Amino acid sequence: MVIGDTVTVAALPAHGTVTIGRGEECKVRIDNRSVSRRHAILHLGPPLRIEDLGSANGTFTHDRRSPTDTAGTYPLRRLSRESLEIAVGERVNLGSIPIVVRRTDRAPSAPGSEGDIVLSDPAMRALYDQATRAARSTIGVLVLGETGVGKEVLARAIHDRSPRARQPFLELNCAALPAELLEGELFGHEKGAFTGASQTRAGLLESADGGTVFIDEVGELPAAVQVKLLRVLEDRKVLRVGGRTPRTLDVRFVAATNRDLQAEIERGNFRQDLYFRLNGVAFTIPPLRERVTEIAPLAERFLAAASRMLDRGEPLRLSAEALGYLERYRWPGNVRELRSVIERAAVLSSGEVIVPADLPAQLTGVAGGSAPPAGGGDSQDDTRPPPTDERERILEALDQCAGNQTRAAKQLGVSLRTLVNWLTKYKIPRPRGGSSK
Numbered sequence: 001m002v003i004g005d006t007v008t009v010a011a012l013p014a015h016g017t018v019t020i021g022r023g024e025e026c027k028v029r030i031d032n033r034s035v036s037r038r039h040a041i042l043h044l045g046p047p048l049r050i051e052d053l054g055s056a057n058g059t060f061t062h063d064r065r066s067p068t069d070t071a072g073t074y075p076l077r078r079l080s081r082e083s084l085e086i087a088v089g090e091r092v093n094l095g096s097i098p099i100v101v102r103r104t105d106r107a108p109s110a111p112g113s114e115g116d117i118v119l120s121d122p123a124m125r126a127l128y129d130q131a132t133r134a135a136r137s138t139i140g141v142l143v144l145g146e147t148g149v150g151k152e153v154l155a156r157a158i159h160d161r162s163p164r165a166r167q168p169f170l171e172l173n174c175a176a177l178p179a180e181l182l183e184g185e186l187f188g189h190e191k192g193a194f195t196g197a198s199q200t201r202a203g204l205l206e207s208a209d210g211g212t213v214f215i216d217e218v219g220e221l222p223a224a225v226q227v228k229l230l231r232v233l234e235d236r237k238v239l240r241v242g243g244r245t246p247r248t249l250d251v252r253f254v255a256a257t258n259r260d261l262q263a264e265i266e267r268g269n270f271r272q273d274l275y276f277r278l279n280g281v282a283f284t285i286p287p288l289r290e291r292v293t294e295i296a297p298l299a300e301r302f303l304a305a306a307s308r309m310l311d312r313g314e315p316l317r318l319s320a321e322a323l324g325y326l327e328r329y330r331w332p333g334n335v336r337e338l339r340s341v342i343e344r345a346a347v348l349s350s351g352e353v354i355v356p357a358d359l360p361a362q363l364t365g366v367a368g369g370s371a372p373p374a375g376g377g378d379s380q381d382d383t384r385p386p387p388t389d390e391r392e393r394i395l396e397a398l399d400q401c402a403g404n405q406t407r408a409a410k411q412l413g414v415s416l417r418t419l420v421n422w423l424t425k426y427k428i429p430r431p432r433g434g435s436s437k
Helices: 122-135 150-160 179-188 225-234 262-265 272-278 291-311 320-328 333-349 388-400 404-410 416-425
Strands: 017-021 038-041 050-051 059-062 076-079 083-085 091-094 097-100 143-145 169-172 212-218 254-256 281-284
Touching: 017 225, 050 059, 050 076, 076 388, 083 091, 097 333, 122 150, 143 150, 150 169, 150 212, 150 254, 169 179, 179 225, 225 272, 262 272, 291 320, 291 333, 320 333, 388 404, 388 416, 404 416
Parallel strands: 143 254, 143 281, 169 212, 212 254
Antiparallel strands: 017 038, 038 050, 050 083, 059 076, 059 091, 091 097
16 A cells, blocks of 8 residues: 555455454554545455445546556546455555555565666676675675665675575664664573573574674664674674573674764774774765666666566556656665655556656655755756646546545645646646645
């Protein structure tokens, strides 16, 4: 489901029915005012069916009985206390919220696999060439870069290109665990070492013996754990919590952070000796805004993966206009944000081509002002009219939002002013009272 600019995933059972709505009692809860408390029932079948429960704002599907053109767009069909068979990957709107049932057994390749790496930027090619040479040794590696830039992908590539490729690659995100659990996760514990330690458990370091340990967000390690990790790096032995006998380790360490560790050392938050141990060789991954040539191939790869998940026969394509917005955006969330944007667009698209209206407002530069282009220069004018094949999309959004122009503009990813300009250009009558919030 798409709520605002976020794609939210809810796991479904293999069979049976699932109630969807705003109420606490619903199995899939959507906290949005356009969704009724008990809005619809999803019958998982087979066949897969959606049943409207008399919702206030309607349940909408595309009416495949009367296609309007050859581009694959269809007029909307509103269900009212009736059910309709739908296909996996087909979009259904509950009020203004699009939902799609997709498969989980067609997952894209694991991050870091050769098929997931795009190297069209010269700086990235040079970086991966250096990383390949470093991978052949046992030297510690420190990967630096902004959040979402692809640090884990590089870490996995180093492992895959090393003599340890057939051995475990295990990772720990230090920011994802509370401090009191980090020590046990890394080093393991003996039975009775603390309350709840009902059995002996090997830690991440022992479990990765012979392989590679990837410590993500290493800058978040508490001081006490930093001391113990430093001892492991120096002695290549690990002592479990509550244990007395150290165990010999053979692991390759790759650490990553988005923090400035030199600054953290000066503040007293990170040990200098641990930094030197981790930083055998450092690689800094440039942000996505500095490697614009990789945006198109990455977007196409993510779009192909999303199309498979949605059971589309042919992968969705990016329009030139949509790609232009992607390449001008600054990408504060980097590759991770790009993947999220593409998955959202795949869910929202009703045709075979991703167009600007499928993109969130922060990309098209409407709701909060345009994001500056990646190479500098003036921002886009949000009064720019949409492609002519968007007239049907505008009508569709207005219908889904019961004529409320503010909500329709938000769903289209544009400002109210832009929507009004489009209505004038395409000679679409403004709904009465439709601009009210």
